[in-house]
Amino acid sequence: MTPKIISPDKSSSHILQTIDPPGIADESMRHTVELLLNLIEQLQLKVKDLESENQRLKDENNRLKGEQGKPDIKAKSKGFKSQHSSEKERKTPKKHSKGSKNATSKIDREEILEYPCIPTTSRRRI
Secondary structure (H helix, E strand, O other): OOOOOOOOOOOHHHHHHHHOHOOOHHHHHHHHHHHHHHHHHHHHHHHHHHHHHHHHHHHHHHHOOOOOOOOOOOOOOOOOOOOOOHHHHHHHOOOOOOOHHHHOOOOOOOOOOOOOOOOOOHHHOO
């Protein structure tokens, strides 16, 4: 008897749900199939728990290294009816507001500073 290969479009959980143990005539075979199905279900739950624990530990490790973990993306809920986008604010043009800095600064005092005497050797002739 050759084993059937699961096609990629059908999930293993869907195939397992189609198995009907009461339809098996042999009592010992029926009992064995039921035990195996229960074992598969327990193992699938354990794998799912271990995968989530593994991801949590990876995120914690990345956080401790200063990196970011996997983002927790929530499913879209259908309860929101209002517009949450800032698209309207992004579309409105803004006025150009750059002006002269001299126009805003005011002179409040004037002071004349004298420089020390410059030696004649350092003067430059033109």
